[in-house]
Amino acid sequence: MKAGNGTRLLINEVATRDGFQMESRFIPTDDKVALVDRLSTLGYAKIEVTSFTLAKAIPALRDGEEVMHRIARRPGVVYTALVPNVRGAERALESRIDEFNIVMSVSETHNLSNLRMTREQSFAQLAEVVALAKRADVPVNVSLSCVFGCPMEGEVLLSVVLGWIDRFAVLGVQGITLCDTTGMAYPTQVQAVCDAVLARHPALEWTAHFHNTRGMGLANTVAAVEAGIRRLDMSLGGIGDCPYAPGATGNVATEDVVHMLQCMGYDTGMNLDGVVAAAEQLESLVQHELSSQVSRAGHRLTRHAPPADFNDIVERANARLQKEQA
Ligand code: ZN
Numbered sequence: 001m002k003a004g005n006g007t008r009l010l011i012n013e014v015a016t017r018d019g020f021q022m023e024s025r026f027i028p029t030d031d032k033v034a035l036v037d038r039l040s041t042l043g044y045a046k047i048e049v050t051s052f053t054l055a056k057a058i059p060a061l062r063d064g065e066e067v068m069h070r071i072a073r074r075p076g077v078v079y080t081a082l083v084p085n086v087r088g089a090e091r092a093l094e095s096r097i098d099e100f101n102i103v104m105s106v107s108e109t110h111n112l113s114n115l116r117m118t119r120e121q122s123f124a125q126l127a128e129v130v131a132l133a134k135r136a137d138v139p140v141n142v143s144l145s146c147v148f149g150c151p152m153e154g155e156v157l158l159s160v161v162l163g164w165i166d167r168f169a170v171l172g173v174q175g176i177t178l179c180d181t182t183g184m185a186y187p188t189q190v191q192a193v194c195d196a197v198l199a200r201h202p203a204l205e206w207t208a209h210f211h212n213t214r215g216m217g218l219a220n221t222v223a224a225v226e227a228g229i230r231r232l233d234m235s236l237g238g239i240g241d242c243p244y245a246p247g248a249t250g251n252v253a254t255e256d257v258v259h260m261l262q263c264m265g266y267d268t269g270m271n272l273d274g275v276v277a278a279a280e281q282l283e284s285l286v287q288h289e290l291s292s293q294v295s296r297a298g299h300r301l302t303r304h305a306p307p308a309d310f311n312d313i314v315e316r317a318n319a320r321l322q323k324e325q326a
Helices: 015-022 029-039 064-070 086-094 108-115 119-136 158-171 187-200 217-226 254-263 272-286 310-325
Strands: 010-013 046-051 078-082 099-105 140-145 175-180 205-210 231-234
Touching: 010 254, 015 029, 015 046, 029 046, 029 064, 029 272, 046 064, 064 078, 064 086, 086 119, 099 108, 099 119, 108 119, 108 140, 119 140, 119 158, 140 158, 140 205, 158 175, 158 187, 175 187, 175 231, 187 205, 187 217, 205 217, 217 231, 217 254, 231 254, 254 272
Parallel strands: 010 046, 010 231, 046 078, 078 099, 099 140, 140 175, 175 205, 205 231
Antiparallel strands: none
């Protein structure tokens, strides 16, 4: 394992989309706007603000337009949103989105379950979105689900993953996100996949997106970064879920990942104390306990007071020492 040596990493926040879409409580629009505005000050490269899916498909994000119109955009931060189809792309353009994030799964079963379409049908629809984005001069990122395995099909062959990547590269997308949708990735696999895609398409902007379902999220993050990935998705408080995988938990938590990477000497550009404070606010918004750890335990160098009877302990130790020496 290598030290970060100040290597710059770009941090993307997905709590307001990947996280909020699965929350049972509707987060009030005012609170969403206030949270995005707060996140904008913390050093993120990108914030996935919302989704332009049909309101009845994802009611939690039915206020996408209003949130986009009301947030204070900070220069240097890319405000992206999930765009499922041409209709969603038109709404996203009206909201002056900086980037389209389009999504499909490399697993046929997962794509059918999640998007109600075959992969070919999804690809055809997304190709139209990419064409529209090109005319509007808006960059497109593709988030590929189940790159490291499918909860219904099991292993997904790397050759299948590379096949879809090649087809999106031909369309002229700017970046691709390798999504471990249900936390099936493990570090050596991550390294092999990242090595393969970076060697094949070095000019594409690559992002890694890990869920922490089986506790491997931080290890997978290190593997991806050491393989040369410089962009990482994560979610404040580790919120997020997947409806097709029992026990699937949220994304890797922003505070946990940033804390680790900063300890290792990477330059994340992030204000960690600010992230931990924002996680506290998030906990009151979602009204359940967060799964992140640094938000509870604090920085590794957070100093705690010794036990209340510490002076007595020292006195007794000294007394014993004197007795022994006498
Ligand atoms: Zn996700």
